[in-house]
Amino acid sequence: MSVFVFILLMISTFFLMEGAAWFTHKYIMHGFLWIWHRDHHQHHEGFFERNDWFAVVFSIPSILTIILGFEIEFLWFLKPIGFGILAYGIFYLVFHDIIVHRRIKIKFVAQNKYLQRMIRAHQVHHRCKNKEGAEAFGFLYAPKKYEP
Secondary structure, three states, X not given: OOHHHHHXXXXXXXXXXXXXXXXXXXXHHHHHOHHXXXXXXXXXXXXXXXXXXXXXHHHHHHHHHHHHHHHOHHHOOHHHHHHHHHHHHHHHHHHHHHHHOOOOOOOOOOOOHHXXXXXXXXXXXXXXXXXXXXXXXXXXXXXXXXXX
C-alpha cells in the first residue's frame, strides 16, 4: 500500500465521519438513545455524563478496523479507515469537549471565524433542552447562518 493511498483513505474517512456523526447525532442521540444524550443538554453534577458512553461505543469501529487492518493482510485498507475514525474522534474531543464545553479548563478565545461559527452553532444546538426541536447537529461543520 502506498503512503498516498493510506493518507487519501484516512482523510476521506475523516470527512465522511462528519456525515456519520451528523446522522447519529440527529437520529440516534436525539432519537432512541436520548436517555444517554439528555444529560449533555441539561445541567448535571460531576465531570462525566451518560453521553460519554457514545465515545466508548464510537471507538469500537476505530479499534476493530485498525486491528483487522494490521492482522489480516488483504484487509490492509481498514487501517487508514480506522485511523481516519480515530482522527475524527480526537478532533471531536478537542473541539467539542475542550474548546466548546470547557470540560478541561483552559484559556482559549476563538479568534478564527470558522471556530466562532462552530461554537455558535453548537450553542444554538444546546438552547434546546429536549429531544425534539434542536438544530445544528454537525460537530466540525456549520452553515454560514451561524456566523457571529
